[in-house]
Amino acid sequence: MFDSKKLEQxxxxxxxxxxxxxxDLGNDVxxxxxxxxxxxxxxxxxxxxxxxxxQTQVLLRTRQKLTELEQKMAAFEAKLNAEDNSTNA
Known part of the structure; x- marks a missing residue:
C-alpha cells in the first residue's frame, strides 16, 4: 500500500x-x-x-514427568490387581 521507506523519508x-x-520540545515530550x-x-x-x-519449559518437563509417573502408577496398580486376583483364585 504505502512504501514505509518513503514515509520515513x-x-x-x-x-x-x-x-x-x-x-527540542518534541524530544523532551x-x-x-x-x-x-x-x-x-x-x-x-x-x-x-x-x-x-x-517457566514454559519447566512446566512442559513437569507435565512429562507427571505423565510418566501416572503410567508407572497404573502399571503398579495393574500388577497388584493381577497378584491379588491370582492369590484369591
Missing amino acids: IAKQIQDAMPKPVK EQKVRQVIQSQLGKLDIVTREEFDV
Whole structure:
C-alpha cells in the first residue's frame, strides 16, 4: 500500500524542516512519555519473555514427568490387581 521507506523519508524531511525549539520540545515530550511508560510498566506484575519461556519449559518437563509417573502408577496398580486376583483364585 504505502512504501514505509518513503514515509520515513517524508517524516525526516518534515522533522529537518522544523525549527530547533520545536524539535527540542518534541524530544523532551518523547523522553517524558518514555519515562512515564517505563515507570508504569515497572509497577505492573509482569515477567519478561525470557522468564516466561523458561517457566514454559519447566512446566512442559513437569507435565512429562507427571505423565510418566501416572503410567508407572497404573502399571503398579495393574500388577497388584493381577497378584491379588491370582492369590484369591
